[in-house]
Amino acid sequence: MTEKKLANSQLGSLEYDPAPESASIARLKPSYGLFIDGSFSDPSKHEQFVTLNPANEEVIATVAQASAGDVDAAVAAARHAYETVWSKTTGAERSKYLFRIARLIQERARELAVVETLDNGKPIRESRDVDIPLAAAHFFYYAGWADKLDHAGFGADPRPIGVAGQIIPWNFPLLMAAWKLAPALAAGNTCVLKPAETTPLSALILAEILQQAELPPGVVNIVTGNGTTGAALVDHPGVDKIAFTGSTDVGRLIQQRVASSQKRLTLELGGKGANIVFEDAPIDEMIEGIIDGIFFNQGHVCCAGSRLLVQESIADEVLRRLVRRVEQLRVGDPMDKNTDVGAINSAAQLARIQELTAFGEGEGATRYTSSCVLPENGYWFAPTIFADVSQSHRIAREEIFGPVLSVLTFRTPEEAVAKANNTNYGLACGVWSEKGSRTLWVAQRLRAGVIWANTYNRFDPTSPFGGVRESGFGREGGRHGLEAYLNV
Amino acid sequence: MSDSRLDVRKTYKLLINGAFPRSESGRSYEVTTASGEFLANVAQGSRKDLRDAVAAARAAQAKWWGSTAYNRGQVIYRLAEMAESRRAELAEHVALAEGLSAKKAQKSVSRAIDRMVWYAGWTDKIAQVFGGANPVAGPFFNFSLPTPSGVVAVIASQNSSLEGFVDEVLAPISAGNTVVVISSERRPTPSILLGEMTVTSDFPPGVLNIVSGITAELAPTLASHEDVDGIDLAGVVGDEANELSITAAASIKRVFRPNESDTATTTRRLRAFIETSTVWHTIGQ
Secondary structure, three states: OHHHHHHHHHHHOOOOOOOEOOHHHHOOOOEEOEEEOOEEEOOOOOOEEEEEEOOOOEEEEEEEOOOHHHHHHHHHHHHHHHHHOHHHOOHHHHHHHHHHHHHHHHHOHHHHHHHHHHHHOOOHHHHHHHHHHHHHHHHHHHHOOOOOHHHOOOOOOOOEOOEEEEEOOOOOHHHHHHHHHHHHHHOOOEEEEEOOOOOOHHHHHHHHHHHHOOOOOOOEEEOOOOHHHHHHHHHOOOOOEEEEEOOHHHHHHHHHHHOOOOOEEEEEOOOOOEEEEOOOOOHHHHHHHHHHHHHHHHHOOOOOOOEEEEEHHHHHHHHHHHHHHHHHOOEOOOOEOOOOEOOOOOHHHHHHHHHHHHHHHHOOOEEEEOOOOOOOOOOOOOOEEEEOOOOOOHHHHOOOOOOEEEEEEEOOHHHHHHHHOOOOOOOEEEEEOOOHHHHHHHHHHOOOOEEEEOOOOOOOOOOOEOOOHHHEEOOEOOOHHHHOOEOO | OOOOOOOOOOOEOOEEOOEOOOOOOOOEEEEEOOOOOEEEEEEOOOHHHHHHHHHHHHHHHHHHHHOOHHHHHHHHHHHHHHHHHOHHHHHHHHHHHHOOOHHHHHHHHHHHHHHHHHHHHHOOOHHHHHOEEOOOOOOEEEEEEEEEOOEEEEEOOOOOOOHHHHHHHHHHHHOOOEEEEEOOOOOOHHHHHHHHHHHOOOOOOOOEEEEOOOHHHHHHHHHHOOOOOEEEOOOOOHHHHHHHHHHHHOOOOEEEOOOOOOOOOOOHHHHHOEEEEEEEEEOOO
16 A cells, blocks of 8 residues: 555656657758759749747748749749640659659658657657658558549549649648648649748758659749748639638638639638537547647647537536646657647747637636646747636637637537537537447537547548638548549 | 400519518519510519528528438429429420520420439439548548538529529539529529429428529628528629629638539539538447
């Protein structure tokens, strides 16, 4: 008995030694140009900007700010490659290029993981185990489609659209690049990709990989820059299709800007995912699922389970266990292999999270914040849970995009569905119950593009991802993901 | 019955929630035949009528989608039966509205009825053709189900008074959506006749709502309506269509604009208002 008490107290004060990954593995260059027509070039106006490590605010590298003229050059290169090379390349050959890219990503996986964590602030465990392997898997999956498009269910001989302009966010930089490029190339399009302003580096390593794969020049062009670069791409008359992942506000602007053009559009926007927990759910798995649903990637996940809907009968116990579990999350150096929660990606995002959480307290919710010690430099936000949240609270309605969970309760399945659907968004939801018939009953009624039952935040190249309502339209992944890049 | 008998003329009214109200505005407008002769005073719907229609469509949507695909197919097939039995009347109105010969109008009605049959057969195929199982790398059963966008607004084709109308409303309805349609401004009567037939075809109230009136006045209300999920802009072109597309973007609506490549057998319009809902379920003992 005494021994057991002793063991418990030792466990309670257990200290982890640091287990840092080496930053030198990144092999980063001090500065990067634009990747246009197969090679790196200086931006026409010679403007540069720095990209920071959000965990310590140190400069990692300098990258090029693409002007409208640079975007024009990239689109011209993509058009030329489309007309002279890529549209004449057989599906079987396109397939082999994509398989090559998948393999090269696997070969350089450790380097890419370190680059991703340095640039984004996410834990190395996540970039190593999730982002990079999934990016490779995505190329591997779509590689196999390139010579089988006749069998994809869109009629015989479906044609590509042409030049695709693709704008991606900072939360999963390389993975989002893979989600955009792999289906576009498999379908026979050429691409101009605009990485996020705060996380351009892994896409530039990918450019090196495309060179190593000997992908024909101009088939993929990568232009780094801020919102003006993205706007130039959206407005460019030589672009046939825009694919955007990001906030609903920007998505709305893009839809308006392309509304009077012939451009095709797919949007993957924000969310306010409901994670619905019934009293019969397996509680240990469910607690881990809730934690993973909101604190994975610092909550910088459009499909995050940011609203927990818990059945009243178990609400107290679930909240008690969640608060205890949040205390155990290891927050800090993203390069440490033991870290669970890394840095917030930027000062602007941190300010947004702080603003909304202040409203949470102001509107009367009860706040539980991890007592973890945050590093002095860098952008950090301690994992936080709000209880006693009502549907009208801003923290229950607006996407926080940070490590903040809002807890609401319900009594009946009908009420759970009504509350889950009480949002303009419709990206993802979770359902936790041991009763399969009830899970399917709820799933049928949820207005969401992805529903996870007894799990959360799972991604796979074969599984279509995307939203309904103001979470956007179009799917990425799976057979459905091809439709966004075919003229069908 | 002598030829000199004074005929009993019909009042052409709106179809909202299975009932036939005059416009709440009390307005009507004069509709002529293609050759310019007086045809009817048709109810001129208002923005309020449209909002009522959207509310009816929203209320009906869950029930329509909640009925079985087999049942939805039977309801649409029943509409084809009704149209077949009243094809003479439909052909007469198509001829008057579009200025076609009797023979051409009859052919147009035949094609329209055949399209109804085509859509009747789609309801229980959509899940199989556009959905499927996804072989994810993990212990999950993962499947993608096509689901309706919800409430779909249709600005009906101005020219094709019946054939176009049938495609525009039945594509979303067969996929489980409910529809609010602004009928052809100058050629509304064939669509109004078809609307009357839906009420005797077991269409649940609110699944198809038809508002006749002035397109330019009415269309912005549907394009901006927050509870409309998608919009088919068949009946508008050029700047007007662009403006409506921009308005629709405010609530991220699905916008369908027909193009030349759309033929009788393409599924583009059918797919326009289908969402893909993907469910992951754990596999374990």
